[in-house]
Amino acid sequence: MDKPVDAALPPRPAGARTVEQRNRVVIRFAGDSGDGMQLTGDRFTSAAAAFGNDLATMPDFPAEIRAPHGTLAGVSSFQLHFADYDILTPGDRPDVLVAMNPAALRANLRDLPPGGALIVDTDEFTKRNLAKVGYADDPLAEGSLSAYTVHKVPMTSLTTAALESLGIGKKDAERSKNMFALGLLSWMYSRPTEGTERWLREKFAKRPEIAEANLVAFRTGHAYGETTESFAVTYEIAPAALPVGTYRQITGNTALAYGIVAAGQQSGLPVFLGSYPITPASDILHELSRLKRFGVTTFQAEDEIAGIGAALGAAYGGAIGVTTTSGPGLALKSEAIGLAVMTELPLLIVDVQRGGPSTGLPTKTEQSDLLQAMFGRNGEAPVPVVAPRSPADAFDAALDAVRIALAYRTPVLLLSDGAIANGSEPWRVPEDEELPDLGVQFATEPNGPDGSFLPYARDPETLARPWAVPGTKGLAHRIGGLEKADGTGNISYDSANHEFMVRVRQARIDGIAVPDLEVDDPAGDAEVLLLGWGSTYGPIGAAARRLRAAGHTVAQAHLRHLNPLPANTEAVLRSYRQVIVPEMNLGQLAFLLQGRYCIPLVSVTKVAGLPFGAEELFDRLTPLITAPQLQDTDQKEEVPA
Amino acid sequence: MTAIDLGLPVRGGLDLVPSEEDVQKAKDYASDQEVRWCPGCGDYAVLAAVRSFLPTLSIKRENTVFVSGIGCSSRFPYYLDTYGMHSIHGRAPAIATGLAVSRPDLSVFVVTGDGDALSIGGNHLIHALRRNVNMTILLFNNRIYGLTKGQYSPTSEVGKVTKSTPMGSLDHPFNPVSLALGAEATFVGRAMDSDRAGLTAVLEAAAKHRGASLVEIYQDCPIFNDGSFDVLRKPDESESRVITVTHGQPITFGTDGRWAVVRRGFGLAVAPIAEVDPADVVVHDATDHELAFALSRLSDQALDHAVFGVLRQVQRPTYDDLTREQVDQAVTKADVAGGPDLHGLLHGQDTWTIAGR
Numbered sequence: 001m002d003k004p005v006d007a008a009l010p011p012r013p014a015g016a017r018t019v020e021q022r023n024r025v026v027i028r029f030a031g032d033s034g035d036g037m038q039l040t041g042d043r044f045t046s047a048a049a050a051f052g053n054d055l056a057t058m059p060d061f062p063a064e065i066r067a068p069h070g071t072l073a074g075v076s077s078f079q080l081h082f083a084d085y086d087i088l089t090p091g092d093r094p095d096v097l098v099a100m101n102p103a104a105l106r107a108n109l110r111d112l113p114p115g116g117a118l119i120v121d122t123d124e125f126t127k128r129n130l131a132k133v134g135y136a137d138d139p140l141a142e143g144s145l146s147a148y149t150v151h152k153v154p155m156t157s158l159t160t161a162a163l164e165s166l167g168i169g170k171k172d173a174e175r176s177k178n179m180f181a182l183g184l185l186s187w188m189y190s191r192p193t194e195g196t197e198r199w200l201r202e203k204f205a206k207r208p209e210i211a212e213a214n215l216v217a218f219r220t221g222h223a224y225g226e227t228t229e230s231f232a233v234t235y236e237i238a239p240a241a242l243p244v245g246t247y248r249q250i251t252g253n254t255a256l257a258y259g260i261v262a263a264g265q266q267s268g269l270p271v272f273l274g275s276y277p278i279t280p281a282s283d284i285l286h287e288l289s290r291l292k293r294f295g296v297t298t299f300q301a302e303d304e305i306a307g308i309g310a311a312l313g314a315a316y317g318g319a320i321g322v323t324t325t326s327g328p329g330l331a332l333k334s335e336a337i338g339l340a341v342m343t344e345l346p347l348l349i350v351d352v353q354r355g356g357p358s359t360g361l362p363t364k365t366e367q368s369d370l371l372q373a374m375f376g377r378n379g380e381a382p383v384p385v386v387a388p389r390s391p392a393d394a395f396d397a398a399l400d401a402v403r404i405a406l407a408y409r410t411p412v413l414l415l416s417d418g419a420i421a422n423g424s425e426p427w428r429v430p431e432d433e434e435l436p437d438l439g440v441q442f443a444t445e446p447n448g449p450d451g452s453f454l455p456y457a458r459d460p461e462t463l464a465r466p467w468a469v470p471g472t473k474g475l476a477h478r479i480g481g482l483e484k485a486d487g488t489g490n491i492s493y494d495s496a497n498h499e500f501m502v503r504v505r506q507a508r509i510d511g512i513a514v515p516d517l518e519v520d521d522p523a524g525d526a527e528v529l530l531l532g533w534g535s536t537y538g539p540i541g542a543a544a545r546r547l548r549a550a551g552h553t554v555a556q557a558h559l560r561h562l563n564p565l566p567a568n569t570e571a572v573l574r575s576y577r578q579v580i581v582p583e584m585n586l587g588q589l590a591f592l593l594q595g596r597y598c599i600p601l602v603s604v605t606k607v608a609g610l611p612f613g614a615e616e617l618f619d620r621l622t623p624l625i626t627a628p629q630l631q632d633t634d635q636k637e638e639v640p641a
Numbered sequence: 642m643t644a645i646d647l648g649l650p651v652r653g654g655l656d657l658v659p660s661e662e663d664v665q666k667a668k669d670y671a672s673d674q675e676v677r678w679c680p681g682c683g684d685y686a687v688l689a690a691v692r693s694f695l696p697t698l699s700i701k702r703e704n705t706v707f708v709s710g711i712g713c714s715s716r717f718p719y720y721l722d723t724y725g726m727h728s729i730h731g732r733a734p735a736i737a738t739g740l741a742v743s744r745p746d747l748s749v750f751v752v753t754g755d756g757d758a759l760s761i762g763g764n765h766l767i768h769a770l771r772r773n774v775n776m777t778i779l780l781f782n783n784r785i786y787g788l789t790k791g792q793y794s795p796t797s798e799v800g801k802v803t804k805s806t807p808m809g810s811l812d813h814p815f816n817p818v819s820l821a822l823g824a825e826a827t828f829v830g831r832a833m834d835s836d837r838a839g840l841t842a843v844l845e846a847a848a849k850h851r852g853a854s855l856v857e858i859y860q861d862c863p864i865f866n867d868g869s870f871d872v873l874r875k876p877d878e879s880e881s882r883v884i885t886v887t888h889g890q891p892i893t894f895g896t897d898g899r900w901a902v903v904r905r906g907f908g909l910a911v912a913p914i915a916e917v918d919p920a921d922v923v924v925h926d927a928t929d930h931e932l933a934f935a936l937s938r939l940s941d942q943a944l945d946h947a948v949f950g951v952l953r954q955v956q957r958p959t960y961d962d963l964t965r966e967q968v969d970q971a972v973t974k975a976d977v978a979g980g981p982d983l984h985g986l987l988h989g990q991d992t993w994t995i996a997g998r
Contacts (some may be wrong), residue, residue, distance in 0.1 A: 052993050195991070248992045258987055265983050273745050292971035294981045297742060297964060302768035306735035309728075309765070313708070313739030316726060317747070321739065334799050339729050411653070470706045470724035470747050471659075472742075478672070478718050479713075480727025490674060491719065533905075 019289025022322035024083030025118035026091030031100030033076040036178035052239030053082040058090035063362045076109040084238040092613030114147040122406040125154035162220040176217035178437030183221025245428040252391035252420035257287035259398025267438035271296040274307040279362040280421045281352040304332035310591035315345045318469035324350040341381040343479045346405035352419040364609030365418030368585035373413040385562040387415040392427035409464040417537040441466035455489040463508035514561040516568045521555035529576040533559040542614030654851040657682030657745040658700045665696035672722040683834035708737045713782035717752040721793040729764020734769035744962040749776040759795040767824035772960035773852040783862040791865035798942040818937035819856040828854035829953045838887035886950040909935040927954040
């Protein structure tokens with residue numbers, strides 16, 4: 001945790017070839033959206049994961065599937081941070097930028113710090129491509145890149161030359177240049193190559209000629225690094241000392257899908273997903289569609305409303321109903337969520353947040369749906385809200401959300417976001433016995449006087465109503481969106497009953513058991529708390545390390561449960577002189593907490609479609625951290641710590 | 642009327658629903674809730690017909706589910722002692738889809754109205770029909786918004802004066818049967834609320850049909866659109882208007898069958914039988930999509946003619962059966978290999994281990 005904040009030095013040419021040790025490296029692959037940068041980055045990530053590094057990734061791609069070739073709009077990039085210790089973010093700025101064309105250079109160069117390494121495919125730096133992105137002169141020739149260590153590599157022509165003997169078409173040959181880049185970087189960072197070779201053979205098993213072309217390109221890139229003089233240094237990043245266990249690399253969307261599957265298995269209930277394709281949530285639909293063998297049914301509905309409607313219908317029938325979407329879709333589902341609140345049926349609603357409002361920024365990340373999740377319905381319609389803090393954590397968050405839905409018979413909102421969805425990191429795979437038991441009891445017997453059934457009688461502990469599924473003899477009953485009479489569930493316009501039912505629905509959600517808020521305070525005497533939720537966990541943690549390294553004592557706490565809040569939240573907030581809340585919105589959590597507890601908070605916000613950088617957050621937090629004042633000290637003695 | 646035997650090995654709509662050994666009566670299907678529609682509302686007649694036809698299906702009452710949307714007719718589930726959900730406006734077909742897909746042992750009914758099904762819920766209706774999800778949709782068409790007190794609906798006649806159209810409505814109405822046929826429905830029928838026998842026959846055929854069945858029920862709103870179907874009810878008027886079709890039978894109607902349906906151009910027309918060669922009288926074939934559509938076009942907004950009965954019934958695999966088949970296949974394949982392997986899924990292909998020190 002107290003790892004020094006090292007600025008990983010970029011490679012420098014030297015006379016002799018040497019091997020240097022690094023604690024961490026950030027690499028960014030950037031190219032045209034058709035250049036296969038996501039695939040290249042993904043593969044490098046898998047190799048780093050298999051090697052045992054800790055890692056975090058951040059893909060960044062345009063909403064257009066194939067923007068015009070060679071334009072700034074079409075630039076797609078993949079950033080990977082890997083290290084020999086537990087890292088928290090995908091890294092602020094790359095140490096190495098791989099730019100496959102002038103557009104990629106232009107779009108990404110501003111993030112490369114002076115001294116950084118730049119690897120470019122010179123073949124793509126043609127007059128035409130330069131003109132497309134507004135370069136009057138070739139930046140490779142004019143000396144404007146003198147602040148960087150530039151490696152000019154004719155990747156396209158080296159690749160096509162190497163593939164000439166294979167007799168494949170020019171287009172296919174050129175498309176293998178991303179594997180050349182991967183080979184070169186694999187050499188530079190001393191990555192094992194067997195995994196990548198095996199992966200290529202499996203990926204293109206049905207097209208052996210393409211597999212061969214990619215293998216040759218990969219090996220050519222590797223050999224190029226080894227034999228040319230321009231790369232004098234290679235680097236080694238040792239495996240990270242993570243907690244004991246079996247690990248794999250996983251993205252947030254996959255972890256979320258697996259959490260849903262595990263919930264089905266651990267409850268013994270079928271899973272029914274009703275969903276409408278939407279970025280960046282669609283991969284959950286794709287993943288679950290492949291997992292039918294776990295009793296998972298997926299239904300691609302005609303619209304967002306039908307997606308949740310069908311999920312609710314399935315829940316009424318006794319399945320785990322799930323619907324997945326992003327912000328605009330959540331807006332459309334509001335009325336159906338209200339129906340789920342009223343009918344008190346279990347339902348999981350996943351919102352993978354993206355930049356808003358309206359269509360907003362479909363492929364970029366944001367946390368601006370928190371208040372929509374909390375309050376975006378007519379009437380008093382409380383819904384539990386759960387948020388994962390990282391890609392791997394999405395697995396546990398999904399299990400937790402389903403646990404609440406089943407135990408309390410309520411719709412639950414799970415707020416992921418684009419950074420979690422597409423980002424990846426190592427995940428310590430839970431042992432079989434670590435998975436929770438989510439078994440539920442359907443109602444089977446009448447529970448009222450004279451053998452009657454009261455669908456709205458409540459469990460005294462949880463206030464949950466019985467889940468009586470159609471097909472159960474003697475329990476036939478009607479539910480719906482109109483106000484229910486307590487107990488019988490019949491339509492009731494009685495004012496006292498309505499007052500009671502509104503309050504009991506609220507009390508049921510307020511009473512959900514959630515774990516206490518844990519505070520990480522290594523020094524033990526921090527007076528400043530950094531509080532966050534969702535995917536800001538990593539950046540806040542990384543900024544906290546920097547603050548501590550700079551001599552500040554700060555504590556960090558992160559909310560998994562936004563509704564209900566942990567019981568100790570107020571006590572925790574009151575025990576710090578200053579609470580700072582960084583968020584990727586205009587201060588929604590801060591608004592919520594201040595409204596609830598009347599405690600002044602400092603809100604730090606960003607809505608750029610990108611996560612906070614660790615250094616950026618450090619720079620913004622440093623001036624905000626106030627010195628202790630006398631009256632504060634007096635106050636501090638009065639409040640419980 | 643029973644389901645049409647097409648000579649194919651087909652499943653009926655209720656084949657997977659457990660049957661009831663005991664004799665059931667209409668009153669078994671009445672819930673303890675007081676029915677609260679306006680006096681004279683056509684919904685009463687439909688409710689009575691449904692309560693008495695449900696026992697004849699001989700399925701377990703607890704395996705019957707009525708899902709409705711919003712509107713006067715959507716109160717229907719409260720008055721039946723079956724499982725039921727009174728949902729939100731227009732969404733009943735979507736909710737019923739999830740229920741029908743996940744529970745093959747249920748007989749799922751949707752109760753909806755012209756506003757609920759054709760306006761706010763139009764999208765869900767057409768998609769439920771084209772997917773052919775095993776459900777029976779009762780579309781109560783009174784050509785008016787009743788619950789919101791009298792605005793025109795998507796089936797109101799052009800020029801209708803209502804609270805929201807004091808100078809007459811401008812919207813061209815939907816023909817629900819034409820719409821359902823255009824949406825690839827496998828079963829489309831129509832009945833009149835007051836025609837107990839005809840309504841029961843169509844409902845029974847619809848419930849026994851495997852797939853999405855749409856039954857349009859003409860029904861009066863005595864408060865806001867009273868007498869809108871009177872021309873189809875009064876004997877002197879209805880005589881030349883009401884056409885009831887039966888699969889395999891020549892389409893004639895009126896006293897002593899004095900009118901006949903004949904082909905004209907690409908469509909159909911009505912002609913006095915005296916002026917028609919008997920060979921030219923159209924014989925109803927519920928499997929003929931074009932014929933069904935042409936029949937639906939005989940009912941325009943002025944109700945010069947209105948066709949009742951089963952206009953179309955064909956067999957097509959249902960979405961819910963196919964969906965379950967895919968899941969069953971995958972589950973069976975996994976079972977053969979020793980059961981679904983959650984441990985293997987979570988671990989994936991590439992893991993590494995951090996050992997203790």
